[in-house]
Amino acid sequence: MFQVSAKIIYNNKIKKNYFEIALTAQQIAKSALPGQFVNIKVSDGSEPLLRRPLSIHRIGRKVARSQSHTSKEKEFIVMLYEVVGKGTEILSTRKAGEYLDVIGPLGNGFDYEGRPPQSAGGRPPEQCGGRRMKDDGRIVLVAGGMGTAPLVFLAERLRERGTKDERRRTKVLIGAKTKDSILCEKEFRDLGCEVRVATDDGSRGFKGYVSNLLKKELSTIDYRILTIYACGPIPMLKEISRISLEHTIPAQLSLESHMACGIGACMGCVIKTRDVERETKDVFEYKRVCKEGPVFEAGEIIW
Amino acid sequence: MKPNLKVKIGKMELQNPVMVASGTFGYAEEFKDFVDLKKLGVIVTKTITLKPRQGNPPPRTCETPAGMLNSIGLENPGMEKFIQEKLPFLKKTGVPIIVSIASESDTDEFITLARRLDAIKEVSAIELNISCPNIHEGRRARDEGRLVSQNPQATYEVVKAVRNVTRKTLITKLSPNVTDITEIALAAERAGTDAVALINTLMGMSINVKTRKPKIAMVTAGLSGPAIRPVAMRMVWEVYQKVKIPIIGMGGIMDTESALEFFLAGASAISVGTANFINPKTTIDIIAGLKKYLEKHKISGIKALVGSLII
Incomplete structure (x- = not known):
């Protein structure tokens, strides 16, 4: 820091x-x-x-x-x-x-090297999807509104580390209110990603929420999704989380929270998480979005 | 001539009068990348309770004009985990450590905590947080269950009980949410506290008009930041005229100038709170700034400044 x-x-x-x-x-x-x-x-x-x-x-x-x-x-x-x-x-x-x-x-960023995010308490990589990059699956980035911002950085790093074949495997779903507010479509395409767009009003691409576009993708695809990386508004992330758990696809979600300090001191930005080891419903733990996050595994967040 | 920044609070000899306010500096490790910790006058920990506390539900903070509200609810790992996991790093800093303690108005818990800390030689002082506005979950509904520091008798009893079990320097942190803070300060002094620290946060509230919901889950919360500085200043000034023990002044200190104001009003030492969230280096800037001010005005030491307000 x-x-x-x-x-x-x-x-x-x-x-x-x-x-x-x-x-x-x-x-x-x-x-x-x-x-x-x-x-x-x-x-x-x-x-x-x-x-x-x-x-x-x-x-x-x-x-x-x-x-x-x-x-x-x-x-x-x-x-x-x-x-x-x-x-x-x-x-x-x-x-x-x-x-x-x-x-x-x-904060702790996305894990894209097979290392689970620190927030998950160090679960083995086979449960997190990253290390299986080399097989025939794809990585899907789901970006809602301003949530697009960090995913461009991730797409860049995925491109830098991958072979040609792997680069083609990153698929990006961008969600926006209208066609005027679609962000970074060109950036993702320039990075070699396959891009699909959803707009709330249907002014471009799929009509509806980007989470619904993900659902549609899942019902039609002939490939395996290794990991979903998502950033966007809370209701969207909640839905992505539900979908990912239903399909047992690992998902890493980047959250936003009101922060006072940003360095882990004030304890102001916490979210409710479940203890991944104990898996008990009534036991929860507050984690700091600024320190243990902002990236969390879908399964650990209590919405 | 090098100006002398040294001050004495109880049994503690501090290299300078700049402290950090409890709850705004974590357990110091959070700040190690930004602050040369050994330069601080003293480090005050986030408040510790006997058992771990999860704290209040989010949202816990929101921004207000020149300030912020918080209702963290004393989230902390509990005394034993604090000693095992947090204290070793604090010891390494070489700076006097003040451990802030609280309980939900149970005097016995204060005694247990104080006894435990009394046995640890690296703990230089104990601060009694009897003024946290965010820990009585049911407090809104009923009128009793007020804070200890809102009642002179309750303050006297808790301070006295702790005084009886520890010889370490004892600091009592006072709430501004009272009619007359000098009554509480005097009660703490009579009970044997070595110093009083003021002020804790002012009770406040903020509403989101779009959702009609409070911006803080617990509805009411503690206000801090520059917005409360004039209130804090007035209270330090009032208490200074009544008590003989040192005052640790705090409330919206952001820079050297605001720190100096507190010394002039009667504080022997000052604490930086909310400013740590905004500029983590604030304490270090103030230590340098105080030296420069004393040099410029040819004042031999910070003690000469305390309460030197000209009316």
Whole structure:
């Protein structure tokens, strides 16, 4: 974890209320994993008081030339955000060249190397799907609204590590309210993923929720799904969780919660989880979205 | 001349008067990447109860104008697990450790906790959290079951009982949710507390008008942050005029300037709380800032500043 003063490289509106911001936070960029987030102070002073957690959308790279004419590649972090309240409103007005105080990378990200997320308490990989990457199954990413942001980073890393055949095996289902709010379709396609779109109003692609699109996929596919990675609104994640358990497909879900500190100190962002070892219904445990999460296994969350 | 930041609270000699408020610094390990812990005057733990507590259901926090509400409900691993799992790291910091303890208004539990801690030499002091507004689940419905720190007699009894079983430095943390905080401070002083810490959070509430639901699951919660600073300041000033024991001042301290205000109002030491969530380095910035202020104004030591408000 680092606390850095990061320079804004750009902060552009990409569509409607959606913005993309790039920050020079090399230490964070170098160590970040898909599903992790940063916590940003959007203004000086007390309004708003708290930082704003944003998931890392991708890692950018640029060639920086030093005075001795040697060129060096420098990584930076990119976040995608929607203006939804006072904090993100202020963030959207911040200009390139200004500095923001940023803490990160935070939390436990997606497991895509066969290692179960820390939150699951270290279950063996065969129960989590990751290590079976090399057989003929596919990975499915389900993105709802702003939940698209961290899944692009994941798709990038899946591409970097896989063979050509494996790259083709990532399927992405993107859900949005209307066709104007579909995010990152091109990014996923450029990464070699197969993309399907669902819109609530049917203005493009499948009409309905992206969870229903997943259900439809499951009824027609002739391949095996190894792992579902999902991020989006809570009702969507709840439904994905139900579907994944019904079909016994491992699913990793990235959650959002109101956070005060983001570093595991305040205990404010907890969610109810079941003890995976004991499997007893009435025994539950609160886990911190910022520390044990934000990625949890579908089976451990008590909705 | 190097300004002297040293202060004495009870039996503790602190290298500087900057502390962290219980519940805002975890068990210090959470902050090790951001803060050079050995520079702190003292570390105060999140409150420990005898048995583990799961805490209150979420949502537990929400942001408010220049502040935040919380109703965590003292989630903690319980005394024994704390000693086994959290204390070893705290010991390694080399900084005096204050363990904050609470019970659901059962004096016997306070005595058991204090006895257990009294036997641990690395624990420098015990803070009695008799002012957490978030632990009496049924409190809303009935008028009794008030906080210990809302009643001078109850405060006297708990402090006295703990005083009888420990020789360690004893700090009593007071609630601002009272008519006259000086009565409670005096009761704690009479019962033998070495210092009083004030203020705990102010009771507050916030509603989501779209859903018509409270923003906190427990409905009411504790308000902290810069929003409560003027209230805290006034209370420190009032208590300073009544008690002889040191005051640890807190409530919305965000930077050196707000810390200085508390010393001027009568605090011998200060605690950083909510600011730890926003800038984890706040304590370190304040320690450096206090030194600079004393140097600039040619004041020999922080003690000279305490209660030096000019009226």
